[in-house]
Every structure is written in C-alpha cells, then in structure tokens.
Amino acid sequence: MQVNLTVNGREVSADVEPRTLLVHLIRENLHLTGTHVGCETGYCGACTVHLDGKPVKSCTMFAVQAEGANVMTIEGLANNGELHAVQEGFWERHGLQCGFCTPGMIMSAAALLEANNNPTEDEIRHGIEGNLCRCTGYHNIVRAVEYAGAKMRGEEPAPPDWEEVS
Amino acid sequence: MATTSVMGGSVRRREDPALIQGRGIYVDDLQPVGLLHISTPEPRCAVKSRLRPIGRR
Numbered sequence: 001m002q003v004n005l006t007v008n009g010r011e012v013s014a015d016v017e018p019r020t021l022l023v024h025l026i027r028e029n030l031h032l033t034g035t036h037v038g039c040e041t042g043y044c045g046a047c048t049v050h051l052d053g054k055p056v057k058s059c060t061m062f063a064v065q066a067e068g069a070n071v072m073t074i075e076g077l078a079n080n081g082e083l084h085a086v087q088e089g090f091w092e093r094h095g096l097q098c099g100f101c102t103p104g105m106i107m108s109a110a111a112l113l114e115a116n117n118n119p120t121e122d123e124i125r126h127g128i129e130g131n132l133c134r135c136t137g138y139h140n141i142v143r144a145v146e147y148a149g150a151k152m153r154g155e156e157p158a159p160p161d162w163e164e165v166s
Numbered sequence: 167m168a169t170t171s172v173m174g175g176s177v178r179r180r181e182d183p184a185l186i187q188g189r190g191i192y193v194d195d196l197q198p199v200g201l202l203h204i205s206t207p208e209p210r211c212a213v214k215s216r217l218r219p220i221g222r223r
Contacts, residue, residue, distance in 0.1 A: 033195040034188015074188035087186040091178070099185030100192060165174035 008076025045131030048104035095144030097135035
C-alpha cells in the first residue's frame, strides 16, 4: 500500500504492507533510526514521535494510519543545528545515560512543554509517565525538563542540584 | 603532576550530542551484510532453502 506523509518537513511516500507499523516505516523505509523500538507493546515510549503536533507511540499505530499526517521525529527537533531547549536540558542536566529512551523521552517532554511551559514537578512526572527509563531513576530527567521550561519561558534555568568542588 | 580541572568538576558528556539528536547507534540500527529478517507462518520453522535478500540498499 502506498502511504504519503510529511516527516520532519519533508514529503515522503513509501510502499508498505498494511500491517507495517509507523515506527517500522520511520526506521526501515526512511532510515530514521533515532526513533527506537523498545517493547513493541506501547509500554516503554521509546518510539514516541509527534503526529500533527501530538505525542504518539509510533509502535501502536499502522503506517497507513499516518496518511497525510505531519510527523516529527527526534531527528527533526533541532533547528538548523540549534538544539531544542529540551535536548539542551537533557545534556546540561545529565538527563540520560545509555540514551535509548532519550528520543522518546525528549519528544514527550517537548510536547508537554508545548502545551504548558511552566509545569510543576508532578505535572512533569505525569507528562513523561508513558516513557520508561532504566538508567536514570528519572530525577535528572525532571531537572532537564525544568531547565527546558525555563529556557522556553525566557528565564534563567535554576542552577544544577550538584555542587562544583574545586 | 599538573592539576586537572576534571576532578571535582562537572564534566559535559561527549556522547550526548549524538544521543539527544537521534544519531546514536544501537544494535537494532546495524545492518550487517546478509542479515535477514524472516516472517514465518509457524512459530517453529526450519529454513530449508537458501534465501536471497531482496530490496536491500
């Protein structure tokens, strides 16, 4: 089946089987391997992308269901080499270790902040509850999202919660 | 020995720029020559004929 959609601003079309999942179209047809397949059951969120601006787990829908849609993956988030505030936050506040959950985590956090750029810690934890991280314990991920929120509000992010020892 | 600025300081991770932009390489991203993914009609099958990859880059 032919499917036509826009991915990271580029119009693409692909010939897929009806059973092909959106994540497999993204990874295998479009070779955008930043979107990860963690569990293939909808629990882990590693495959999260934006579909018409909303975060979706791309392993829970068929590629053909994205006909005509505007999809953004982690590869499309930075703007001409300038990191998105959430990407910067994850780097600055050590929001990742192995990095496997990170693309999905960042896409969820970016959508959360798009809707509300001044979330409470509870709202951040609620916003990323569909994304599992097995390395960080989430603490620094929450700090990273807070950092990004401050940046998006045009404010100075709170200092890191570790101390430099000279 | 010269004092290092690393001890006790916060060090930026050099691997992060790739990982936060979807450019990390994980095992699932590798495409070794000759790698095949096979769909089978049964849960337990023997491959009895040699297969040729189709549609590979």
